Amino acid sequence: MGKTFSEKILSAKSGKDVRAGDIVTVSPDYILSHDNSAAIIKKFRMFGVKRVSCPDKIVIVLDHVTPASSEKYAQNHKEIREFVTVQGISHFFDINNGICHQVFCEQGFALPGKLIVGSDSHTTSYGSLGAFSAGIGRTEAASVWATDEIWLRVPETIKIELSGRLQPGVSAKDVILKIIGDNGADRANYKAVEFADPAAQKFSVSSRFVLCNMAAEMGAKNGYFPADKTVVEYLNRITNEKIEPVFSDEDASFESVLSYDLSLIEPQVACPHTVDNVKPVSEVEGLAFDQGLIGTCTNGRLEDLKEAASLLRGKKIAPSVRVIVVPASRQEYLKALREGVMETLIEAGCVVLNPGCGPCLGAHQGVLAPGERALSTANRNFKGRMGSRDSEIYLASPATVAASAVEGKLCDPRKYI
Amino acid sequence: MKKGRVWKYGDDVNTDVIFPGKYTYTPMEPEEMASHALEDLDPDFASQVRENDVIVGGRNFGCGSSREQAASCLKYAGVQAVVAQSFARIFFRNAINQGLPVVISEEAPDRLEKGEEVSIDFLRNEIITQSERIPFAPLPDSVQKILDAGGLVPYTKRKIERGKS
Numbered sequence: 319m320g321k322t323f324s325e326k327i328l329s330a331k332s333g334k335d336v337r338a339g340d341i342v343t344v345s346p347d348y349i350l351s352h353d354n355s356a357a358i359i360k361k362f363r364m365f366g367v368k369r370v371s372c373p374d375k376i377v378i379v380l381d382h383v384t385p386a387s388s389e390k391y392a393q394n395h396k397e398i399r400e401f402v403t404v405q406g407i408s409h410f411f412d413i414n415n416g417i418c419h420q421v422f423c424e425q426g427f428a429l430p431g432k433l434i435v436g437s438d439s440h441t442t443s444y445g446s447l448g449a450f451s452a453g454i455g456r457t458e459a460a461s462v463w464a465t466d467e468i469w470l471r472v473p474e475t476i477k478i479e480l481s482g483r484l485q486p487g488v489s490a491k492d493v494i495l496k497i498i499g500d501n502g503a504d505r506a507n508y509k510a511v512e513f514a515d516p517a518a519q520k521f522s523v524s525s526r527f528v529l530c531n532m533a534a535e536m537g538a539k540n541g542y543f544p545a546d547k548t549v550v551e552y553l554n555r556i557t558n559e560k561i562e563p564v565f566s567d568e569d570a571s572f573e574s575v576l577s578y579d580l581s582l583i584e585p586q587v588a589c590p591h592t593v594d595n596v597k598p599v600s601e602v603e604g605l606a607f608d609q610g611l612i613g614t615c616t617n618g619r620l621e622d623l624k625e626a627a628s629l630l631r632g633k634k635i636a637p638s639v640r641v642i643v644v645p646a647s648r649q650e651y652l653k654a655l656r657e658g659v660m661e662t663l664i665e666a667g668c669v670v671l672n673p674g675c676g677p678c679l680g681a682h683q684g685v686l687a688p689g690e691r692a693l694s695t696a697n698r699n700f701k702g703r704m705g706s707r708d709s710e711i712y713l714a715s716p717a718t719v720a721a722s723a724v725e726g727k728l729c730d731p732r733k734y735i
Numbered sequence: 736m737k738k739g740r741v742w743k744y745g746d747d748v749n750t751d752v753i754f755p756g757k758y759t760y761t762p763m764e765p766e767e768m769a770s771h772a773l774e775d776l777d778p779d780f781a782s783q784v785r786e787n788d789v790i791v792g793g794r795n796f797g798c799g800s801s802r803e804q805a806a807s808c809l810k811y812a813g814v815q816a817v818v819a820q821s822f823a824r825i826f827f828r829n830a831i832n833q834g835l836p837v838v839i840s841e842e843a844p845d846r847l848e849k850g851e852e853v854s855i856d857f858l859r860n861e862i863i864t865q866s867e868r869i870p871f872a873p874l875p876d877s878v879q880k881i882l883d884a885g886g887l888v889p890y891t892k893r894k895i896e897r898g899k900s
Binding site: 353458707 | 747749750751752755756757759760761762774775776794795798799800801802803806821822823824825828829832833875877878886887888891892894895896
């Protein structure tokens with residue numbers, strides 16, 4: 319019997335022939351953390367060791383509250399900067415880089431076959447480039463810093479076969495919302511999700527990121543796209559490392575196989591207060607909202623900003639709405655600037671924030687008042703996440719948020735395309 | 736065995752309602768963390784919870800963010816265990832790593848009532864109510880060892896010390 323991608327990676331890393339359900343102890347290739355590194359440092363000090371075991375495996379990106387919005391956050395950042403200097407951690411990215419997951423990929427750490435753990439639930443994103451990547455907690459991140467080891471359970475794999483072609487105005491975000499809505503927020507709990515052909519190969523790297531990022535919202539341990547020609551070409555532009563893709567065997571055993579015809583998917587909206595409360599936009603059309611959010615690690619790349627700009631070109635956002643734009647990284651921001659995308663967004667009336675997590679988790683830069691409603695391209699709509707516990711968050715694609723911002727109420731973007 | 740009261744909630748209790756994101760990157764002492772536990776789900780919880788109380792959820796307890804405070808704020812609030820039909824993966828790991836026992840049981844959440852007194856026998860793997868004993872499956876050995884050590888910090892510390900000697 320053949321093996322799945324995850325079984326192969328965890329077999330190789332543990333030096334054992336393992337299958338889904340086995341528990342392995344492995345040494346990851348990289349360990350990611352962000353502003354929570356300050357808390358991880360405190361845990362690390364409890365272990366009674368002075369030096370991190372492998373400074374070159376540690377990647378730290380400041381992104382959650384950047385620039386610091388209070389003395390406490392500033393102190394966090396300061397402690398992290400001092401720690402990386404003392405410990406000789408060279409893969410440190412300060413507040414001017416962007417959201418950790420995007421920066422991690424841009425810097426060439428996310429490569430096919432690598433085993434990556436990160437102290438953030440959306441660490442699943444690097445499967446878009448063929449890596450095995452899973453989120454972990456802070457104490458275990460500290461433990462990896464100290465011991466270079468972690469236990470992982472080999473996940474079963476749900477294979478999602480994609481076929482057909484997306485309609486204009488429908489994007490990867492609609493696909494993943496549809497899948498989460500159909501299958502539930504815990505369908506992939508402890509499991510791997512593999513996106514498969516015939517149509518997986520048609521997705522850009524940026525779109526693959528959206529699907530793997532939000533696999534976390536099905537509970538997935540990791541998301542994965544086969545590292546095909548598109549991935550290899552992308553990586554060859556950013557790294558000199560040898561690219562060695564790992565694929566599931568044809569006779570591998572999958573927990574289940576789901577099939578989606580992309581041509582049948584219409585724009586989707588995740589309604590409050592769970593990501594699996596998904597409806598086609600036609601069922602929520604006309605709903606007024608106060609704040610639009612375009613960006614975040616889910617939808618803040620050039621592809622997304624361009625999509626939004628194409629709907630906002632020459633138009634103004636409705637006076638009843640404010641729209642915040644957060645590019646995923648400095649690199650994506652620069653690309654969008656050079657292509658005139660940012661100009662279009664600003665002319666339409668958007669407020670542009672520096673690349674970072676921004677208001678997605680309600681810490682700063684655009685929190686919601688009681689009774690307010692947001693329409694956002696982010697990945698979570700939990701109660702109170704963006705501010706007041708009496709506010710609401712609807713999740714949708716960049717096209718849906720942009721078109722709706724012009725109307726001042728939720729609408730189907732396809733009519734403008 | 737310690738007796739505690741049941742606090743009962745539904746499916747998909749997420750990390751944002753257990754410990755709001757706006758506090759996530761603010762270092763807090765245990766007592767302050769406990770005071771925000773379940774703030775956006777049950778504002779009475781933090782002021783009324785007593786030592787050894789038990790939280791009971793449905794499916795996918797702890798879904799969402801990787802924030803560890805979702806597990807530690809419950810531990811600091813005095814909760815002796817969380818019982819649910821299933822746990823989101825990272826919450827499960829975080830709870831074990833913080834030394835907060837988790838009990839996976841298909842039946843127990845339906846059979847336990849809000850406010851009733853229960854105790855949990857972790858040697859026999861049973862939840863004991865006034866009228867019945869509800870068995871549950873033991874955790875995998877490697878996971879139980881971390882819990883037995885009191886969490887990942889003491890577990891790893893011991894491992895490092897053994898490695899040195």
